[in-house]
Amino acid sequence: MSITQKTDALKQMLNNSQDITTRLFICKNNTKCGLVFIDSAVDKLLLSSSVIEPLQKFDFTNNKDNDITSIQQTIIAYTSVKTVKTIEDTLQDILNGFCAVLFEDCQTILMVECAKWITRLPSEPPTSAVIHGPREGFVEDITINMSLIRKRLKTKELKVEQLIIGKETQTQVRVCYLSNIADNNVVKKILTKLKQIKIDGIIDSSYLASFLGDNKGSLFKQVGTAEKPDVVVAKMLEGRIAVVVDGSPFVLTLPFLYIEDLQSSNDYYLSPAHATFMRIMRCFGLFGAIILPGIYVALLVYHYEIIPIKLLITITNSIQGIPLPPFIEVLFIIVMFECLYEASLRMPRYIGLALSIVGAIILGDTAVKAGLISSPGVLVVAVAGMLSYTVPDQSAQISVLRVIFTIIGGIFGLYGLILGGMVLIAYLASMTSYNSPYLAPLSPFIIPDQKDGILKRSLNQQKTRPQSIPNKNARRQG
Amino acid sequence: MTKITTNQYILIAVFCILTSKLMTMPTVIFNYAGKDAVFSVMLNIAIELILVLLITGLIKKYNNTTFFELLKLKFKKIIAIIIASILALFLLFKGVFLIQETISFFTLSLFQSINMWLLIIPSILTILYISYKGLSAIGRSIDIYWVFVFLALIIVFVISITKVDFTANLPYFENGFLPFLTGSMHSLFYVGNSLILLLFMGKVEIKPSLFKYTSLFSCGMAFFATFNIFIFYNLFENFVPYCTFALSNLSQYNPFVTELGHIGWLSIVESTINLIFMSSIFCYCVRQYLQFSFCINKKIIAAIISGGLYFVVMYLFSFDLYKMLAFIKDYAYIYSLVLIPIIIILCIVLHSTYKKPSLTTNIYIKGKQNAKV
Incomplete structure (x- = not known):
């Protein structure tokens, strides 16, 4: 089989895609070589300097038995070079960014890894920004x-x-x-x-x-x-x-474990007292983000006697004349808030910013002034929405739970919220992740793990690894 | 087999001492014992404490077998089923009573007007769900609830103690010991929450400190609960018969609380969590009984049947707490009067017939394990 037939056969096996490139060249003693690679996947500069050039200069007369191993070891100046015997492996390697080097009168194919996929450099991830600590983030490679x-x-x-x-x-x-x-x-x-x-x-x-x-x-x-x-x-x-x-x-x-989302990498680079304080704040944030609109609706619909009298008067004055009942009003604001959030994410950045201003200031203010929605309702939903970003990794779940708890609060009142909370806790408590209880170390309450649970002790006090995660070697220090 | 930790078991035992003692029981007792009611409360809580300790001792000994299996092992199957049925019936009624108590006190305390079905159906569904989720969900949930429950209790206790006149009900035993004994007897149904602990037999990760800490914390809670009721009697004096729910009244109509603002909801939330959670454990026990006696393999079916039974019993009492209270005072206490001594005797018999596993068996098992390795 001639070298042209070989390269054409490979190209055909790769469905004759237009980005499959074949390159034929002749070496010193007229030995014909062929390359097959994906045009967009390889580093062509390196390919020519480290594969084509050395091969063109190589005298195949010295390599009497077509010894591929010696070419692999002495000629190709690439870190990853291998030989393959089957066609399937060859095709797969080409698709993975290898360059197939074929020689006339030789069955073995040399595969040179010269992939150069487009990727970005490690930078600070937008979703995990920190004040202290390393800023490197993973990339797509x-x-x-x-x-x-x-x-x-x-x-x-x-x-x-x-x-x-x-x-x-x-x-x-x-x-x-x-x-x-x-x-x-x-x-x-x-x-x-x-x-x-x-x-x-x-x-x-x-x-x-x-x-x-x-x-x-x-x-x-x-x-x-x-x-x-x-x-x-x-x-x-x-x-x-x-x-x-x-x-x-x-x-x-x-x-x-669920608690992982309540912890931030920043906590480990700050003082333990500050980290503990922030974690407690995140817990309040999580709780408030889920349940605040539900409590507001339940209190206004069923249990207004719980609200201190002065606050009740203020709220009553604000909601007077609002055409929608509190339950529907809050649900409406939540839906608007979520839509606004979704739109600002999808929009080009500069329009998204404008949309946020229009949504938050103009729409909200106008709706309140027009008497369609009340300012306490807007305030409660806005606070709940803001709180959900104290635990950004849980914001998707929080959004769904917020709507569910608002509906429960509107229909069943505070009693329904308590029952809903109990069902949620039972559900989470029954979950496991690879034999680790999902709510550990809070539930089951594992005392040694409290050093890095909601509370955070200094690193020199954390002498053992968490018991919540199965491990072979419990000791970390000493 | 799924097991709960020693800490979770201790918390459940402590909840058994507390549950329902601070709700309708003080008023029921007061109707019989008058000013001596606090001594009836002490007696009832003492009986509960004895049950907790007896059962904990049993659990520590028989840590590899469940209660129903043990009954089958020690007695004939039919006797085991009879004992289990008597127990299950008691637990079922107690579970239903706890829900009814919760719904009624919540409605009275916080709902101006609400359709009763909006409380009954979610309550039963919640209980059914938790009981279906089983032991690990129950055990792990209590690890979260105890903080809220104890915190709310302590707040109510602290704000109440400042206004109480401890001499208000003196002198005691003006009419002899009969009122105090009658009060205790007619409220005996409130005792026996700890019988659920029997069904945790073989499902607890036993630590050597189990008995010590269970005794310590149960005694602490018994003292705390008694003291709270003592405060309630001294604070409300002759108005006690008009206060159906002690804890709720203690926090809602306390002058100190009123000065601070209305924080009675705190105790209401605490009691709701406590009662619904305990009712779920009762439902879980009924589910266990159904699975054992009627060989129901699917736990979802057993849980649905238990939930259905809850509904039927509530329906029989027309979803009315006062009908239930009347039944408890007039008839149900007799059931407790029979059942509690039977369980105490049973515990003593099981204690005395306990045989330590022989050393040879252990060596055999150990040897087998080594051989396997």
Whole structure:
């Protein structure tokens, strides 16, 4: 088979795509070579300087038996060069950004990894901004992400298992854990779940999150996500397992506990007292964001005698003449708030800003002045909306729960809110994430773990790893 | 098998001492014992405490078997089912009473007007859901509730104690010991919350300190509850018969509270959580009984039947707390009068017939495990 036939055959097997490039060249002693690669996936400059040029200068007369290994070892100046025997492997490697090097009169194909995917540089993630501490964030390239983790974990105990998931996307997924800390059963369970996934494509790590969660169809997060390598490393040091997905700046961590969302990486770089205070504030924020509109509606509809008399008079004066009952009014404001939020997210940034001003100031103020909605109603929903961003990772769940609790408050009053809260707690309490109770360390109340629960003790007092996360090695210090 | 932690068990035991004692019981007792009511309260709480300690001792001994299995093991199956049925009937009625108490006091305290069904149906559904979720949900939920419940209790206690005249009901025993004994007897239905602990047998992660801490915290709660009722009697004196719900009245009509602003809702929220949660545990116990006696494998079916039974019993009393109270004072106490001694005797028998697992068995098991490794 001539070299042209070989390259054409490969191109044909790759569906004759227009971005598959074939390049033929002749070496010193008229030996013909061919390259097959994806035009948009390889670094062409490096390819020409490290593959084509050395090969063109290479005298194949000295290489009597077409010894590919010696070419691989001495000529190609690339870090990753391998030989493949089957056509399937060749095709897959080409799709992964390798360049196939073919030689006349030789069956073996040399694969040179010269992929150059477009990616951005690590920068501070917009969703995890910190005042203190590292600002590096993950990007969409798995190699960069792995290097960010490796940079912080220079230990032989860091074990990485690689899987390819997605029939069409062939996405690289790497499961990283510290083999001397992470519980083997959890690692095994995660790997088993990942291997069982049969899907056409994995576009982002959130695709995997839905497969890795223990409680299918739950409103609540089942898998932790982190956009910063310092957070992932800290979690791995506690015994968690990280799942890095190519193409996603979000690294998944397992097992996931609800309290993780009440903690911020900033807490670990501040004084423990301040971190504790902030965590308590986040708890209040979470509680208020979910239940405040519901309580407001319940109090106005059923239990106004609870409201202190002066406050009641103020509220009554404000809601006088409002055509909508408090329940409908608050629901209406919540829906408007959510729509405004959604619109400002989707709009181009400069229009989004204008929309926020129009929505918040002009629309709200005009609606109040027109007597369509009351100012206490707007205030309550606005405060609840603002509070939801004290726990940004839970804001999606909070939005849904807020609507549910407002409806419950409007129909069943305070009694319904208590029952709703009890059902919610029972539901959360019954959930587990890889055998770790979802509400740990609050429920079950694990005393040693309270050093880094809602309260935060200084690092020198945290001598053991959290018991809430299964691990092999409990001791952290000493 | 899912197990609850020692801490969770202790909290459930403490809740057993507290539950429903601060609601309608003080008024019911006062109607019989008058000024001596506080001694009837003490006697009732003491009986509850004895039950808690006896059952905790049993749980510590028989930590590998459930109560129903133990009954089957020690007696014939039919006797085991009879004892279990008598117990389950008591627990069912107690669970229903707790819901009815909650709904009534909530309506009286906070709702100007609401359709009763809007309270009954969500209550039953909540109880059904929690009982269906089972032991881990119950155990872990109490880890969260106890903070709110105790905090609210302490606030009510602190704001009440400043205005109380401790000599208001003196002298005691003016009419002898009969009123105090009658009061205690007619309110005996309020005792026996701790019988639910029997159904936690074999489902508790036993720590060596289980008995010590259960005794300590139960005694503490018994003292606290008695003292709160003592304050209630001294604060309201002759108005007690008009105050159906002690804790609610204690916080709502306390002059100190009124000066501070209306914070009676705090105790209302606390009591609701406490009562509904305990009622869920009763429902869970009934579910366990149904699964054991009628061999119902699916817990959802057993939970729905328990919820249905709750509804039927509530319907029989026309969803009226006062009808239920009358039944308790006139008839249900007799049931307790029979059941509680039976359970006490049963506990003593089970204690005395307990045999430590022989050493050889342990060695055998250990050896087998090693061989497996």
